[in-house]
Amino acid sequence: MECISIAIDGPAAAGKSTVAKQIAKKLGIIYVDTGAMYRALTYQTLQENTNPEDEKAVMETLNKIDIRLAQHEDGQRVYINEQDVTEAIRYPDVTASVSEIAKHPLVRKKMVAAQQELAKDNSVVMDGRDIGSHVLPGADVKIFLIASVAERAKRRFEENNQKGIPADLHTLEKEIERRDELDSTREASPLVKAEDAIELDTTSLSINEVTEKILEICRPFI
Numbered sequence: 001m002e003c004i005s006i007a008i009d010g011p012a013a014a015g016k017s018t019v020a021k022q023i024a025k026k027l028g029i030i031y032v033d034t035g036a037m038y039r040a041l042t043y044q045t046l047q048e049n050t051n052p053e054d055e056k057a058v059m060e061t062l063n064k065i066d067i068r069l070a071q072h073e074d075g076q077r078v079y080i081n082e083q084d085v086t087e088a089i090r091y092p093d094v095t096a097s098v099s100e101i102a103k104h105p106l107v108r109k110k111m112v113a114a115q116q117e118l119a120k121d122n123s124v125v126m127d128g129r130d131i132g133s134h135v136l137p138g139a140d141v142k143i144f145l146i147a148s149v150a151e152r153a154k155r156r157f158e159e160n161n162q163k164g165i166p167a168d169l170h171t172l173e174k175e176i177e178r179r180d181e182l183d184s185t186r187e188a189s190p191l192v193k194a195e196d197a198i199e200l201d202t203t204s205l206s207i208n209e210v211t212e213k214i215l216e217i218c219r220p221f222i
């Protein structure tokens, strides 16, 4: 099989990572959760009390750590150096700050280079905000997942409950709206649907239905 690249973008909590994981498993290819990379850096800046507005200070933090996404049977694990931060990066403090960190152009430049490197010699399904538009503009398949804010908050609420992460539905709705606004209006590679991406509204679809639809779109490339 030639290398295939699948880009899955969309707003917060639209189901991107769950669907991307299923696709990676079905196709036996690598899953790259780019949001986890920005979350890991955010976690580290919070540990170090770095001012999120100070791009230079944020870059100093980024330059001294190694962020690693490791493929495990039970999904992807995220490491900062040797520390497993897979669960810690999903907590509300990280979620609340990540868009401020991810807006910095120098941060994005370094993250994007690492993401492109991962896709260079591997078949990948990569999810994020700027994959189809910026990271992998030549991706074979580009999907833009959307769903209503209410539905996205409900899904995130259930997911957080399962993981034991504190959650309140109304707060989640507000947080999702705020993050979408920040991610869509930043100057450096904002959240945008690539011109050639296929938009899928998942509001009334199950995860399995979304996965099947995307696999169907991928069929000519596999």
Ligand code: C5P
Pocket: 012, 013, 034, 035, 036, 038, 039, 098, 099, 100, 102, 103, 127, 128, 129, 130, 131, 179, 183
């Ligand atoms: O996908 P997830 O919700 O975990 O992403 C967390 C945050 O990371 C997003 O809200 C966004 O600010 C940032 N992000 C980004 N570009 C990506 C992936 C995530 O700016 N490709």
